[in-house]
Amino acid sequence: MTAFSANLGFLWADRSLPDAIRAAKAAGFDAVECHWPYDTPAPDIKQALKDTGLPMLGLNTRRGDVAAGENGLCALRGREQEALAAINEAVEYAGAIGAQAIHVMAGVTDDPAAHDVFVGNLRAATDLAKDHGLTILIEPLNRFDAPGYFLKDTAQAVGIIEEVGADTLKLMFDCYHIGRTEGDVTGCLRAVFDHIGHIQFASVPDRGAPDHGDVDYAAVFALIETLGWERPLGAEYKPGLDTDASLGWLHNI
Template sequence: MKFSANLGFLWTDRALPDAIRAAKAAGFDAVECHWPYDVPAAEVAQALAETGLPMLGLNTRRGDVAGGENGLCALPGRASDARAAIDEALTYAQATGTGAVHVMAGFASGDEAHQTFVDNLRYACDAAAPLGVTILIEPLNRHDAPGYFLTTTDQAREIITEVARGNLRLMFDCYHVGRTEGDVVTRFADLQGVIGHVQFASVPTRGAPDQGELDYAFVFKAIQAAGWDKPLGAEYKTQGDTDASLNWIKTLA
């Protein structure tokens, strides 16, 4: 198994370039992040080149976080802001060699929000295609993100079909699927044809994968048996020092 360290949650006590170096020292095969925009892309690119780790993905900005926003791309009337966030993410991805951008939908509902999301995703995919960048969408569970537009994998698949762009894929987060839908291994098998990246954390606490109700030894073996050979994203919350939480790499891989 190969693993990617999500530096939105891991080694958050360090600057992003140093977190990349820590991931390399810990034995990860890749890294990914949330919102790296406060760090110059050149510094991130240098750390990636130094370590030889690829950056798999990053997120579009959430918008006005203090005002309660968690993404812009399904918000009616905010197309200019959403597309500016997409452009920014793609520019940063290109500068750092990042392979995918997660386009965040935000808190919205209804037919207008759906059409807004579809239109903005087509914009994102068309802009990303010449750069060789994949666009990802991710359903978030109703416990952590009540009111988020994209909530289930079936909804995501329908949107991927409607957008009809070859570089739009599903971010399959075992944690969110486990909390919202359950039956993670069966859902993965059913959706594998549209999945672009896989993430994981314990259910229900979002801690390290060697705890909680989801048996990741079983999940990882099933994903591997299905022929998935890309790094799986460790996107879990630590209870302190990240290095102290990494025993699962030895016991579950």
């Protein structure tokens, strides 16, 4: 039976993170994950995880100056010190709450040097991850939601993973982003499965719950199970005003 993780960046986003963790448990999720938890004291999250027994699958490195359009720092030339500080912060926070993985965000750039900058920062991140028992994730984002984002598709991401050559570096496979950019979600899953460290999903194209849209998630989830995936899949969709009202799919899909 497929297990699911609630992404608290979108689900119960109107609540504090500890309260959202408890809501995810009450709704029947098997795990949780988040985006940028840094404004919440780590002991508060750790206590909520302990109370619920839910694992925290992952969190993101900071985006930088969001008001200026930044969406990650780790592929930006001249920002290497800030990028490494963001990675260190994420590693420390993940350790404090017992999170399993860190999504290292590349950023918006068309600089020809971005590839080498990103690879260098990922090598530093994977060295830290190895010492702390963490997985480092990288995620291609679609051009509609994240125009100009450096990491654009699975082929580029897999090439970087292979170049870095670290066992702790994996692909965050978001079915929504892949569906928007590459189209063939099941074909991509099969092609890159050995590189995947986490899987997320939302309807295509509106990023809502997975019970409608262009992707047949009953078929996708069945394929993932057939391929041998055993970890929770991340529900990273936009639920509208009421998360609880959006959860019909959780026990029916």
